Amino acid sequence: MAFDKFFRILSTKKTLMMHSDSPARLVGLDTLRSLAIVMVLMSHYNGYVRQGPGFGAIGSIGWAGVDLFFVLSGYLIGNQLLAPAARGESLNLRTFFARRLLRTLPNYYVLLAVYLLLPHSPISGEKMASLWRFLTFTQNIGMNYDQTFTHSWSLCIEEQFYLVLPLAVVALVGSRRSPRALWCALLAAIAAGMTARGIAFMNGKDVFAAPVYYSSYGRFDELLPGVAIALLKNFHPAGYARLLRYGNALFVAGLASAAAVLYGVMNEAPTVFLASAFGFSLIAASFALLTCSALSPSSLLNRLQIPGAKSLALWSYAVYLVHKPVFMALCPELQATDMDVDAPFNIIVVMAIGIFGGWLLYRLVETPFMQLRARSYPRGELNMHRTANPAQQPINYPRA
Numbered sequence: 001m002a003f004d005k006f007f008r009i010l011s012t013k014k015t016l017m018m019h020s021d022s023p024a025r026l027v028g029l030d031t032l033r034s035l036a037i038v039m040v041l042m043s044h045y046n047g048y049v050r051q052g053p054g055f056g057a058i059g060s061i062g063w064a065g066v067d068l069f070f071v072l073s074g075y076l077i078g079n080q081l082l083a084p085a086a087r088g089e090s091l092n093l094r095t096f097f098a099r100r101l102l103r104t105l106p107n108y109y110v111l112l113a114v115y116l117l118l119p120h121s122p123i124s125g126e127k128m129a130s131l132w133r134f135l136t137f138t139q140n141i142g143m144n145y146d147q148t149f150t151h152s153w154s155l156c157i158e159e160q161f162y163l164v165l166p167l168a169v170v171a172l173v174g175s176r177r178s179p180r181a182l183w184c185a186l187l188a189a190i191a192a193g194m195t196a197r198g199i200a201f202m203n204g205k206d207v208f209a210a211p212v213y214y215s216s217y218g219r220f221d222e223l224l225p226g227v228a229i230a231l232l233k234n235f236h237p238a239g240y241a242r243l244l245r246y247g248n249a250l251f252v253a254g255l256a257s258a259a260a261v262l263y264g265v266m267n268e269a270p271t272v273f274l275a276s277a278f279g280f281s282l283i284a285a286s287f288a289l290l291t292c293s294a295l296s297p298s299s300l301l302n303r304l305q306i307p308g309a310k311s312l313a314l315w316s317y318a319v320y321l322v323h324k325p326v327f328m329a330l331c332p333e334l335q336a337t338d339m340d341v342d343a344p345f346n347i348i349v350v351m352a353i354g355i356f357g358g359w360l361l362y363r364l365v366e367t368p369f370m371q372l373r374a375r376s377y378p379r380g381e382l383n384m385h386r387t388a389n390p391a392q393q394p395i396n397y398p399r400a
Contacts, residue, residue, distance in 0.1 A: 025310065028294025028301035032072060032287075033313035039065030041323055041351055044151075048327045049334065049350055050341045061262045064283060066154050067222050069320075071287040073158055074226020079233065081166050085173045086234035093166055095377045100162045102373040104317075106365050108155060111321045115149050122332055123325040124148045143214040151324050153214040160216055161223050179235040186224050186231070190281055193221030198277035206276045207265065221281055225288035229295070247296025254289030261286055312355070318366055319358030326354045 042055045043062025053060060077100075084091055112134055118124065128148035129139040139149075140156035172181040196217040197207060205212050212218040233240045243250075264270065265279035293299045312319070330350060339346055 025313075026294060026302065027305055027310070028296070028299055029072065029291070030310045030313035031301050031304070031306060032068060032290060032294050033316050034306070034309040036065040036068040036072070037312060037316040037319055039063075039068070040320060041354060044324050044327055045347065045351065048324065048331060054342065060266060064258075064262060067280065067283050068287045068290075069154070069316075070157070070219070070222040071226040071284050071291055073161070074223035075229045075288075075291055076226070077162065077165060078227035078230030081169045082173070082179075082227075082230045082234040085169055086177060088175065088177055090175065091166060091170060093170070096166055097162075098377045099373055099379075102369050102377070104155065104159065104162075106369040107318055107321055107361055108152070110361065110365050111325070112149070112152075114325065119148075121329070123328045125150065140214045140216065142211065144210050150214070151320070154219075157216060157219050157223070161220065165227065177235075179231055183231065186228060190221045190224050193217065193219075194277050194281050197280065198273065201273055201276040206268075206272065207279055212276075219280060222284035225284045226291060229288060229291060233295075243292060244296040245298065247293050247299030247302070250289050250293035250296065251299055251301060254286055254291075254293055257289060258283065258286035315355070315358050315362045318362040319355055322357040322361050323354030326357045 039058065039062040041062075042059050043065065046052065046054050046059055046062065055062070081091060081096070115123065115128065116131070119128070125148040126146045127144070129143070133139040133141075134149070134152070137156040137159040140153040143150060143153055168182065168185060172185055173179060197212060200209070200212045200218065201207075207213060207218070232243070261279065261282040265275050265283065268275045290301075294301045296302065327350065330353065334341060334350075341347070341350075
């Protein structure tokens with residue numbers, strides 16, 4: 001109850017209803033978002049505060065929270081782009097890019113400014129990429145584990161994805177409303193990702209080698225299972241509706257599959273090569289099953305409301321950016337006071353500070369820009385241009 005009250009105090013009704021042009025939030029998707037950020041928090045707590053293993057089995061796979069974010073982003077952005085395409089409406093790329101930039105850049109630039117202003121602080125690594133690399137979202141290329149602002153690598157992958165996917169939708173689907181070419185490109189891209197990791201392994205780099213783990217070619221295919229869900233939803237609605245009838249089966253299958261694949265990746269099974277080449281793609285496929293479950297009204301994910309999950313999901317982008325430098329900044333003080341970093345109360349306090357920092361960024365930076373986005377580039381403008389060809393008018397698909 002105290003935990004729930006904490007989140008209710010921080011997240012007022014005004015805050016939760018702030019984004020007036022946002023669609024209704026699904027409980028299941030918020031649950032997965034909150035799970036993803038908690039996994040990342042645990043991973044970085046182990047790496048920067050505890051500086052050792054902890055939180056049991058889930059603590060050792062906390063890095064996979066980013067993989068879950070990738071799948072969710074693939075679905076959400078894919079759905080925004082493919083829904084108008086399926087209705088025969090041309091995509092307003094100017095509005096799409098403006099909405100994406102207003103969503104992602106303000107928080108990112110604030111954190112980048114903090115790193116630039118504190119080059120020799122506890123939050124800094126041994127080396128920092130050039131400013132132009134950060135401004136072009138290319139710092140993930142050749143990134144090493146000991147560099148400054150390394151957790152920005154996932155933002156690079158997503159920003160690159162935001163650029164490529166709409167162009168692919170326009171080029172491969174366009175006014176034809178045929179998803180075939182996009183399906184082929186999607187499957188080919190997933191195969192290319194697995195091939196690239198296989199080649200990297202043959203050259204002596206497994207999936208956790210920094211040049212692979214942080215790279216675009218090593219991780220971009222994890223967004224594509226989410227796009228596949230959006231393709232299924234918008235171009236094959238009958239099949240999508242049938243799939244969602246099995247929400248709880250998808251939930252169990254997704255959990256079992258994720259557990260098996262993550263065990264294989266962590267233990268290099270069945271072989272090191274197979275774990276390296278196929279591991280990330282299979283993790284994303286497993287998370288896609290969980291995402292499908294979260295989209296099913298009958299799923300346990302949509303019936304079980306976890307206290308604080310909705311708020312944490314809402315703040316997740318800001319928390320992702322802020323929590324790691326907060327943890328790193330706290331480390332000298334924790335060491336000086338000889339605080340027991342394994343004590344449950346101390347873990348809660350440190351985690352809460354990281355989340356609070358994210359909440360501040362959300363309220364002070366993200367929220368005003370999201371309000372600006374809602375006023376300047378309403379969601380409806382994404383698909384305001386309908387094709388003039390009567391044969392290409394939208395079909396009234398049945399609701400899933």
